Amino acid sequence: MQVTRLDLDGTGSPLGLAGKILEAEPSLVIPVPIEDLARQLDIQDIAELTTEGFEGGLITDDVRSSGIVLVRKGMNRHRRRFTIGHELGHFLIPTHRPATPQGFLCSARDLNKWSNNQQDRAVRMEAEANRFAAAILLPPPHLRRFMNGFGNPHLEQALAIHEHFDxxxxxxxxxxxxxHRGRVAVVVAHNNRILRIYRSSTLPKLCVAPGSTLPRLNVPTSSPGSLSRMEIGRSEFWLESEWGKRLPRVYEQVLFQKDTFALIMLWCEESEDDEDYDPEEGKTAKERYRDRMEAKHRF
Ligand SMILES: [Zn+2]
Incomplete structure (x- = not known):
């Protein structure tokens, strides 16, 4: 590797830093060798963290001449890779300052903060470190290329990303x-409760949020590790309704995981009649009633 911290000078945003690293290291291999990259960028060592209740840490001095990344012992490979990316983010983002004299200490909760709450400096730092980790492990240009040609959404595609980028x-x-170009969300649920929601910006407004009870799925429960078929779900369970607008159709697909965890993909199909189309518009109440009665008797 050839990238040095001089290549990153003047950049403070998580995405900007990841971009500069890719620019200086155009043949960076996928999966990104995050430990080698951290060492290349002046992380002296990746050592074991022994402080109870924390996943990762970073020891460094005020001028950031070098750093030591700490990772909790026994962490699985994927978590370890993400945690190293996160601590490297704290090390490289110049405005990040540790809350404790011992340096940065990051909990499992910190590693799941994504909101850009500008009010709370500590939350912002954690969210930025997470964004950096995501951007360096899943570099957007590589991700776009990999996702190019993905057709209609399917959780198999997310699993392919998991394998390819490690x-x-x-x-x-x-x-x-x-x-994804489609209107997609992935809901992380545990024990019938929503923990986190990741969504595309084009997805209509959801009526559920982290902390909500998981709506009843139209997908039958299955054993851990199994991926369900795509089923039509109940749009009103997921989407906020707007007066006079018909809710778009929502598909559900579930990856069942162990210990009652599940990843649920929602996909709002795009169709012309999504937004404003009402097939009964213009009909009188009498006509609507007659049509319904006819439909009833047809079956
Ligand atoms: Zn952190």
């Missing part, structure tokens, strides 16, 4: 939902 299924699903 990231967790959830990290893959998050990247998938935000980069």
């Amino acid at each position: 990231v967790s299924k959830e990290a893959a699903a998050r990247a998938y939902a935000s980069h």
Whole structure:
């Protein structure tokens, strides 16, 4: 590798930094060798973290001459890769300052913060470190190329990202939902409760949020590791209704995971009649009633 921290000078945003690294290292291989990259960028060592209750840490000095990344022992490979990316983010983003004199200490919760809450500096730093980790492990140009030619959404595609980029299924699903051209969301659920939602910007407004009870799925429950078929779900369980507008059709597909975890993909089909089309518009109440009665008797 040839990239040095001099190549990154003047860049402070997570995506900007990842972009500069890719520019200086155009033949960066996928899956990204995150440990080698961290060492290349002045991380002296990747050592074991022993502080209870934390996943990762970073020891560095005020001028950031070098750093030591700490990772909790026994972490699985994907989590470890993401945590190293996250700590490297704290090291490279010049405005990040540790909350403790011992350096940065990051909990499992911190590693799941994505909101850009500008009010809370600590939350913002964690979210930025996560964005950097995601951008360096799933570099957007590589991801776009990989996703090019994906047809209609299918969770198999998110699993292909997980394999190819060597990231967790959830990290893959998050990247998938935000980069897919379709109106897609991936919901992370545990024990029938929604933990996190990753979504494309074009998806209509959802009526569920993290913390909500998981709506009843039209997909039958299955054993851990199995991927369901795509089923038509109940749009009103997922989408906020708007007066006078018919809700678009929502498809559900579920990847069942162990310990009652599940990844649920939602896909809102695009169709001309999604938004404003009402097939009964213009009919009188009498006509509507007659049509319904006829339809009833047809079967
Ligand atoms: Zn952190």
